[in-house]
Amino acid sequence: MLKVYIGNATTEVDYTKYVVDQSISITKSINVPTTCSITLCNQDGAFVLPALRSYIRIYSTKYQRSLFTGFLTNDPARTFLAVGGAANQLFNFQLSFTSDEYLLNIKNVALIPTFVNQPQGQILQVIAETLCPGFYDFTYCTSGDIVPSYTYDPTQSWSEIAKTFCDGSRYRYSAIDKQIHFQPYGDGPLGIEYDEDKPQ
Numbered sequence: 001m002l003k004v005y006i007g008n009a010t011t012e013v014d015y016t017k018y019v020v021d022q023s024i025s026i027t028k029s030i031n032v033p034t035t036c037s038i039t040l041c042n043q044d045g046a047f048v049l050p051a052l053r054s055y056i057r058i059y060s061t062k063y064q065r066s067l068f069t070g071f072l073t074n075d076p077a078r079t080f081l082a083v084g085g086a087a088n089q090l091f092n093f094q095l096s097f098t099s100d101e102y103l104l105n106i107k108n109v110a111l112i113p114t115f116v117n118q119p120q121g122q123i124l125q126v127i128a129e130t131l132c133p134g135f136y137d138f139t140y141c142t143s144g145d146i147v148p149s150y151t152y153d154p155t156q157s158w159s160e161i162a163k164t165f166c167d168g169s170r171y172r173y174s175a176i177d178k179q180i181h182f183q184p185y186g187d188g189p190l191g192i193e194y195d196e197d198k199p200q
Helices: 119-133 157-170
Strands: 002-007 012-014 026-029 037-043 056-060 065-072 076-082 091-099 115-119 147-150 171-176 179-184
Touching: 026 065, 037 056, 037 065, 065 171, 091 171, 115 119, 119 147, 119 157, 119 179, 157 179
Parallel strands: none
Antiparallel strands: 002 012, 002 056, 026 037, 037 091, 056 065, 065 091, 076 091, 115 147, 171 179
């Protein structure tokens, strides 16, 4: 079974009952942000449409782990369904989310001192901490290769920097549950395959 929680970075509300059947789609590729689309229906008067940049957590009770976390990146499009019921007018709302690194990708700073003889993982961590202090956990961020000299470019997103490091060193990165993962290929499975049509 899947549970869907939406809120802000510290407080979440259970939206599971509002999720339209078979509407969850998670798209995951190597070394780029993961995306998720989901459709909600305002089936009762307690429904509150999530605000832009709300935080979602899709949790599998079978695997006892999150399948996706991230931020709402669009103003939800709505489709009229019917008149009546506790909500008076029924709508479907289409929401799009991007994984946790979205918060890093929409921020930049003018200057970070040049990194000299620093490992890739440390560089990514320092940049992330500069952009979003205290938000992420770096327990699963390993060292990677040593970079003789690296100058931060504010025109590049954090994900673009991470992808450059990963592609050059056969590493992979991801961001879920506010944790940054920076790991070599072959250290474990890349994730859980989810098919909504299969029993949970």
